[in-house]
Amino acid sequence: MTASGNPTRQVSIRYFAWLREKTGRSEETVEIGPGILTISDLVTWLRSRGPEYEAAFASPGTVRAAIDMTHVKSDAKISGAREIAFFPPVTGG
């Protein structure tokens, strides 16, 4: 819907449980390009950033995501997101 030519923008990304361990970080702020529209796009881009990301996202089916602290599916649009989180299926209780 938005006009093309979006500048890159900053988004905060958080990792929990074994995604935190595999990526080696719990939080980072990244610059993402205008071509990255959905959670899936973001995962694909993150995997290209290095072997630790490649390992963390090797089985995308076991990774869950949240945008601004709300559960979302992998096809969710990330426009406007301030904080995106990746984590395994939850195991509390």
Next chain:
Amino acid sequence: MTASGNPTRQVSIRYFAWLREKTGRSEETVEIGPGILTISDLVTWLRSRGPEYEAAFASPGTVRAAIDMTHVKSDAKISGAREIAFFPPVTGG
């Protein structure tokens, strides 16, 4: 199954909740004749003993019985019973 000519025998009868209030007693020992074989027979006989019993057993469908502390139906045989109890449907919990 037993031979006829059974002597009368003693049985302890207990009354709870409004059956206790209506009969005016919580426990009594009665002599019951050989023709009284079931809980129903016993109720019929008790009702003949006076207006307080008549009032207590006026609606037999609302009276429950136990023989020796086990719930029974109105057609249960009372031979061998040491203690028979009458009470309304239970309302604990």
Next chain:
Amino acid sequence: MSVSVEEKDFDISAEINALTLGNTGIGAVATFIGKVRGEAHGNKLQSMTLEHYPGMTEAELSDIEQEAVMRFHLSASRIVHRIGPLQPGENIVLVITCAAHRSDAFAACEFLMDYLKTRAPFWKKETGVTGEGRWVDARECDEAALTRWLKPA
């Protein structure tokens, strides 16, 4: 596995500790507390008095508890039921069920309450604020609740 019928109030923390201490096979503890409400069928209550059939009560509760332990693979369980006069807000009954997993603990706790409500020989008499007494009627929905336990889970 134990059953108590008593006038005094119970201490849920102490009861749970007694059941679970040292048993690390327990992953789930379900409990239920029944309390005296301040109003019933639109009538304000002053108090409620619980009568029971000593001996039969304990026998019925023990039978029900034994059935629950077998059916739901309980690690431990406990039933405490109070008798005598009780005020609105006071506790009436405590049921605790302990199992490895929550589905068994929950099902057993509901099973125990459903059977207790329809089998254990307790009777409640309400005293209204104007002093009039009324024996509580059995509820048909309590009898109906039993039917779900007829088929094995």
Next chain:
Amino acid sequence: MSVSVEEKDFDISAEINALTLGNTGIGAVATFIGKVRGEAHGNKLQSMTLEHYPGMTEAELSDIEQEAVMRFHLSASRIVHRIGPLQPGENIVLVITCAAHRSDAFAACEFLMDYLKTRAPFWKKETGVTGEGRWVDARECDEAALTRWLKPA
């Protein structure tokens, strides 16, 4: 209605009292406690560590609790979930639901646990007796348990 995420243990008696004191409309209190078991999948545990997503956890738990309150006409409710390292036998989670009648209290308590297990962002890491760590896998039966809440009761 309130939610806490904290390292320290909870006091079930104090929590129940805080919910019920002075509210004589409450006739039924259902509670659930989840505990760390000493063994999982045949492996003995030394400890378990609970990680969570601060902020999202509280938001999810509050949403779930609000849904339960409306769906089951709760008079009061409470969720406490612990985080950090826990030993076998220690408490993990407490859910309390208060209603006029037991069917609502029980259903709400199970509903809260089912949703908490599949929606609240907590993750458990087990440490075995030989020191090796292992992230607990989500259980399919927890996801399946949700389906029973899809149809209105």
